[in-house]
Amino acid sequence: MVNLTKNEKRFLTDYLENNGCGALTPQELLEDNFSCFSIQAAEEELTNYTPNQIRGFLSSLIEKDVLWFEERDAYRVLDNDGLQPSLYWVSDEFLKDLQPNLTFKDNLCN
Numbered sequence: 089m090v091n092l093t094k095n096e097k098r099f100l101t102d103y104l105e106n107n108g109c110g111a112l113t114p115q116e117l118l119e120d121n122f123s124c125f126s127i128q129a130a131e132e133e134l135t136n137y138t139p140n141q142i143r144g145f146l147s148s149l150i151e152k153d154v155l156w157f158e159e160r161d162a163y164r165v166l167d168n169d170g171l172q173p174s175l176y177w178v179s180d181e182f183l184k185d186l187q188p189n190l191t192f193k194d195n196l197c198n
């Protein structure tokens with residue numbers, strides 16, 4: 089299991105609970121193939137954090153192999169510009185280390 093700080097756990101729990109695909113447990117998220125965030129989506133969904141905090145947590149979690157970054161057309165895209173945003177995905181290896189049927193809050197904060 090990855091050693092996360094209290095703040096990283098809180099951020100990651102918020103990130104996972106707002107994954108947009110409806111997955112509530114690690115097992116459900118592993119079975120889904122659309123559980124990713126663009127930087128814009130993260131900033132819209134995770135309103136308890138500043139954009140700088142979001143980028144900091146994303147970078148830290150990438151370094152710890154909890155998240156991975158899929159580079160696409162652009163890091164940030166404008167509405168209707170025809171580009172696909174780069175995406176942040178939760179690592180399958182990280183999810184497999186969690187209890188499969190417990191909620192994210194139970195898994196990460198206990």
